[in-house]
Amino acid sequence: MNQFLLRSLTPSVLGILVRRGADFAAAEDAVQDALVEAVRVWPADQPRDPKGWLVTVAWRRFLDATRADAARRRRENLVDEEPAPGLAPAVDDTLQLYFLCAHPSLTPSSAVALTLRAVGGLTTRQIAQAYLVPEATMAQGVPPARRAWGSISRAKRTVSGVRFDQPGDVATVLRVLYLVFNEGYSGDVDLAAEAIRLTRQLATAIDHPEVAGLLALMLLHHARRAARTTPDGSLVPLAEQDRGRWDTESITEGVEILQAALARDRLGEFQAQAAIAALHADAPTAAETDWVQIVEWYDELARLTDSPVVRLNRAVAVGEADGPRAGLAALLALDDSSPSSRLRSSRGYPIPRHAAVAAYLHERDGDLATAARLYAEAAEKAPNLAERDHLTRQAARLNARRGR
Structure with missing residues (x-):
C-alpha cells in the first residue's frame, strides 16, 4: 500500500467533495471512510485512476450519510444524482x-x-x-x-x-x-517538500513579502537537510555539518527571494528568520559565521514576535558573538519574572531546549559538570528519539572527559 500516494491525493479528493456541495466536516468524514476502504482493497486491486476511485467512494459515502440523516434532508437537492464515473479532474484544491x-x-x-x-x-x-x-x-x-x-x-x-x-x-x-x-523536516512525516510546493503556489498567487519570506526560509533550511543526520539517523549540529553537502541551488534561490522581499521594507517574522538562515548559509565555515549580525536579526525578530523560543535562540547567538558568559547572562534574563518564562513550562520542546542551551553555554565556559547534568536533563524531556539520543551522547561525552 502506497501511503504517500494516499496522503498526496487526500486534499484534492476533499476539495472536490466540498466544491460539489458537501460541508467540510461531512466531506472529511467521507474521505476518511474512502481511505480506509482503499487500504482494504488496493493491495489486491489498485485502480487505474486512484484519485477518481477515491472521489467516487467518498462521494457515495457522503450520499449515504446525508440520506440517512433526517436533519440534513435540505441537502437532497445537491445529491439526487451521482456524477458519472470517469477520470477525476486534474485540479489541485x-x-x-x-x-x-x-x-x-x-x-x-x-x-x-x-x-x-x-x-x-x-x-x-x-x-x-x-x-x-x-x-x-x-x-x-x-x-x-x-x-x-x-x-x-x-x-x-x-x-x-x-x-x-x-x-x-x-x-x-x-x-x-x-x-x-x-513536521516534515523532523523526519517523522516527510511533508517538507509538499510544504515548499504549496508555499511556492501561494507566492505565485499572492504578492506579499511575508509569503516570500516563508518560502525563502523553507528553501534555506531544506538546503541543509542532507547534512543534518548521519546514515544511522543521528543528529548533526549545524556547526559540525559538512557544508559541501548543502544544496547550493536552493540556497541561492532562497537568498534571491529574501533580498527581493526585504527590499520592499515590510519586515515580518518569516523574513527575519530567513535572514538568520541566510547568514548561516553564507558562512564558508562555522567559525566564519557573522554572529554579531545574527544577534541584530534576533533583536528584530524578538521585537516582532516576543517569542520565548526566539529569545532563547538569541541567547545562543549572544554566547557566540560575545562569549559564553554573555550568553549565560542573556539566558539568566529569561527568568520567571519575565514574559519569556513560558519557555520553561509550555509547548513541548522549549523545556529541553532551554536546558540544552544552558548546557552548551556552560560547556563553552568550562563547567563540564553542570553542562553534563543539563544535557541529561534535556534528554529526559526530548520530544523525539533522535534528539534524546543526541543529548544523551553529549552528556556521556562530557562525563567521559571529566573522568579522564
Whole structure:
C-alpha cells in the first residue's frame, strides 16, 4: 500500500467533495471512510485512476450519510444524482483547502490542527506534538492527543456548512505551512517538500513579502537537510555539518527571494528568520559565521514576535558573538519574572531546549559538570528519539572527559 500516494491525493479528493456541495466536516468524514476502504482493497486491486476511485467512494459515502440523516434532508437537492464515473479532474484544491481551514471564525490553534489533519495528513499524535494548545490548556492534564482531537472536532463543527469560497487568513495559512514544513523536516512525516510546493503556489498567487519570506526560509533550511543526520539517523549540529553537502541551488534561490522581499521594507517574522538562515548559509565555515549580525536579526525578530523560543535562540547567538558568559547572562534574563518564562513550562520542546542551551553555554565556559547534568536533563524531556539520543551522547561525552 502506497501511503504517500494516499496522503498526496487526500486534499484534492476533499476539495472536490466540498466544491460539489458537501460541508467540510461531512466531506472529511467521507474521505476518511474512502481511505480506509482503499487500504482494504488496493493491495489486491489498485485502480487505474486512484484519485477518481477515491472521489467516487467518498462521494457515495457522503450520499449515504446525508440520506440517512433526517436533519440534513435540505441537502437532497445537491445529491439526487451521482456524477458519472470517469477520470477525476486534474485540479489541485490543496491550497484552497488551506484557506478554508484558516477560516476567520476559527482560532489559530484550531485552524492549524484542522489543516494538519485534513490537508497535511498528520496523525492526531503528530498534531499534539506541534504544541498547538495554549499554556492554560496544557496545565489541565488532558492527554495531548485528546486535546488535539478536541481542537479538530471543534474546528470541523465551526466550518460545517461554510461555503468553499469563503476567504481565509493569510497569516494563519503561513503559520500552517510553517508547521507542516517543520513536521516534515523532523523526519517523522516527510511533508517538507509538499510544504515548499504549496508555499511556492501561494507566492505565485499572492504578492506579499511575508509569503516570500516563508518560502525563502523553507528553501534555506531544506538546503541543509542532507547534512543534518548521519546514515544511522543521528543528529548533526549545524556547526559540525559538512557544508559541501548543502544544496547550493536552493540556497541561492532562497537568498534571491529574501533580498527581493526585504527590499520592499515590510519586515515580518518569516523574513527575519530567513535572514538568520541566510547568514548561516553564507558562512564558508562555522567559525566564519557573522554572529554579531545574527544577534541584530534576533533583536528584530524578538521585537516582532516576543517569542520565548526566539529569545532563547538569541541567547545562543549572544554566547557566540560575545562569549559564553554573555550568553549565560542573556539566558539568566529569561527568568520567571519575565514574559519569556513560558519557555520553561509550555509547548513541548522549549523545556529541553532551554536546558540544552544552558548546557552548551556552560560547556563553552568550562563547567563540564553542570553542562553534563543539563544535557541529561534535556534528554529526559526530548520530544523525539533522535534528539534524546543526541543529548544523551553529549552528556556521556562530557562525563567521559571529566573522568579522564
